[in-house]
Amino acid sequence: MREVTFINRNRNRWQDFEKRISDPRRMKPDELADHYIQLTDDLSYARTFYPGSSVVQYLNSLSSKAYHLIYQNKREKSTRLGTFWTRELPLALYDARSSFLLSLIIFVVSMLIGMASAMENNDFARLVMGDEYINRTLDNIERGDPLAIYGSMDEVPMFLMITGNNIYVSFVVFLFGLLTPLGTAFHLFRNGLMVGVFQTFFFQHSLLSVSSLGIYLHGTLELSAIVLAGGAGIVLGKSLLFPGTLHRKTAFMNGVKKGTKIMLGLVPFFIIAGFIESFVTRYYNQMPLTVNLLIIILSLALILGYFVYYPFYIHKQLTQKELNDEQAGN
Numbered sequence: 157m158r159e160v161t162f163i164n165r166n167r168n169r170w171q172d173f174e175k176r177i178s179d180p181r182r183m184k185p186d187e188l189a190d191h192y193i194q195l196t197d198d199l200s201y202a203r204t205f206y207p208g209s210s211v212v213q214y215l216n217s218l219s220s221k222a223y224h225l226i227y228q229n230k231r232e233k234s235t236r237l238g239t240f241w242t243r244e245l246p247l248a249l250y251d252a253r254s255s256f257l258l259s260l261i262i263f264v265v266s267m268l269i270g271m272a273s274a275m276e277n278n279d280f281a282r283l284v285m286g287d288e289y290i291n292r293t294l295d296n297i298e299r300g301d302p303l304a305i306y307g308s309m310d311e312v313p314m315f316l317m318i319t320g321n322n323i324y325v326s327f328v329v330f331l332f333g334l335l336t337p338l339g340t341a342f343h344l345f346r347n348g349l350m351v352g353v354f355q356t357f358f359f360q361h362s363l364l365s366v367s368s369l370g371i372y373l374h375g376t377l378e379l380s381a382i383v384l385a386g387g388a389g390i391v392l393g394k395s396l397l398f399p400g401t402l403h404r405k406t407a408f409m410n411g412v413k414k415g416t417k418i419m420l421g422l423v424p425f426f427i428i429a430g431f432i433e434s435f436v437t438r439y440y441n442q443m444p445l446t447v448n449l450l451i452i453i454l455s456l457a458l459i460l461g462y463f464v465y466y467p468f469y470i471h472k473q474l475t476q477k478e479l480n481d482e483q484a485g486n
Contacts, residue, residue, distance in 0.1 A: 159205075159206045159209055159211065162201070162202070162205075162206070162211075163211055166198060169194075170195075170198075170214075170215070170218065173191050173195065173218070173222075174218055177221055177222055188222065191222070192219070192222040192223065195215065195218060195219050195222060196219055197474060197477075198215055199212070199215040199216060199219050200247050200251070200471075200474065201474060201475070202215055203251060204250075204251070204471065204475075207400070208400060213406075216406065216410065217406075240417075240421075241421075242470075243470060244417065245417060245418070245421045246462075246466050246467040246469075246470040246471075247467065247470060247471070247474075248414050248417050248418055249418065249421075249463055249467040250467035250468065250470065250471045251414065252387055252388065252390075252391045252414065252418065253467070255387040255388075255390040255391045255394065256383070256384060256387035256463075257387075258337075258387070258390055259340075259344060259383050259384070259386035259387040259389075259390055260383050260387075262341050262344045262345060262348065262386065263344050263345075263347070263348040263379075263382075263383050263386065264348065265345075265348070266344065266345040266346075266347075266348030266349045266352065267348045267349070267351050267352035267355075268352060269348075269349060269352065270284070270348065270349040270350065270351065270352025270353040270356065271352040271353070271355065271356045273349075273352075273353070274352070274353045274356035274357060274360075275356055275360075278360075280353065281353050281354075281356070281357045284349060284350055284353045285350065285353060285354065285357070290357070292305065293305065293357075297361055297363065301441065302358065302361070302363050302366060302367060303366075303367060303370045303371070303437070303440060303441075306370070306433065306437045306438045306440075307438035309434075311434050311435050311438075312434075314433075314434040315430050315431060315433075315434035315435065318430045318433050318434055319426060319427055319429075319430030319431075319434075322378060322381070322382075322426045322429065322430060323423060323426050325347075325382065326381060326382055326385035326419065326422060326426065327385070327419060328343060329343045329344065329347070329382060329385045329386050329389050330385050330386075330388050330389040330392065330415060330419050331389070331392075332389055333388070333389030333390060333391070333392030333393035333396075333411075333415065334392065334393070334396070335393070336393045336396065336397050337389070337390045337393035337394060337397070338393070339389070339393065340386050340389030340390055340392075340393060341386075341390075343386070343389075344382075344383070344386040347382055351379065354367075354371075355367070355368070355371075366441070369440060369445070369448045369449075369452075370437055370440035370441070370448075371437075372452050372455075373432055373433070373436055373437045373440060373448060373451050373452060373455075374429045374430070374432040374433035374436070374437050375429075376452050376455035376456050376459065377425050377426075377428055377429035377432070377455045377458070377459065378426070378429040378430075378433070380425075380459040380463070381422045381425045381426055381429065384418065384422055384463060385418075385419060385422055387418070388414075388415040388416075388418040388419050388422075389415065391411055391414055391415045391418070392411045392412060392415040393411075394411065395407045395408050395410060395411020395412070395414075395415075396408045396411065425458075425459075432451065432455075436451070
């Protein structure tokens with residue numbers, strides 16, 4: 157719908173809500189929460205279809221006031237956790253889709269650069285991955301178990317170490333967005349370069365298929381989550397660098413909230429990836445090929461389903477609801 161139609165249809169409700177929250181005692185807590193959900197729907201719609209409009213700034217300011225009233229002075233609803241996964245996070249993912257695409261492009265390009273550099277210079281792998289790791293892997297290759305490093309620790313200590321490290325790395329990628337998107341881009345490039353060099357190293361030893369099956373058992377979730385963390389970092393950096401019609405501080409706080417929401421949503425996926433790497437990957441060469449492929453396919457389906465398809469589905473549902481409301485109003 158046209159912006160003027162959107163404003164005219166909702167102006168009275170917004171103004172009435174603004175008056176009522178000036179005295180919170182005039183609204184019941186559940187009523188306030190319901191109005192807030194409707195307001196955030198309006199804000200999401202406005203950000204999508206009128207991103208440069210002043211109505212976005214107005215709705216954002218009104219939503220912030222309502223947010224503080226609800227979440228600072230009221231206990232959380234028992235359904236909030238479910239709403240976070242089924243609505244809040246998917247809408248944040250949809251709004252940040254261009255940043256995720258940019259993050260993916262940076263990561264893939266850096267992988268290709270790493271592959272080309274390792275193919276051109278045999279010493280490049282040692283420069284990137286270190287002599288100790290390369291020498292240890294060469295010894296494992298000679299013993300017929302190229303990925304033996306994944307079985308070098310007991311499962312539980314390895315799970316705690318790897319999961320903690322992956323979450324730490326992802327938050328570093330995210331927080332470097334404070335240095336503008338270039339900070340996040342640097343860490344994405346660094347991680348992508350290492351993956352490209354790693355794969356090329358095994359390719360040069362005729363072990364690409366073997367290593368890929370083992371690595372992507374957990375790497376499908378792990379690498380996808382790092383790319384998504386990069387997208388969250390780009391969101392953070394862009395909010396500081398390109399505030400648009402909002403005050404820079406307001407835009408930055410919005411970027412922090414949205415980016416943090418995305419990062420919290422990634423934590424369970426890092427935990428799952430850490431579990432697979434610690435408890436499953438060590439048996440990569442003992443499991444049937446079909447089992448390896450099934451785990452990889454299911455991991456990829458989980459990422460594409462929740463982080464790609466579902467946000468578009470939720471946005472489409474929201475848009476359809478607005479269209480239905482508009483037709484009903486006419």
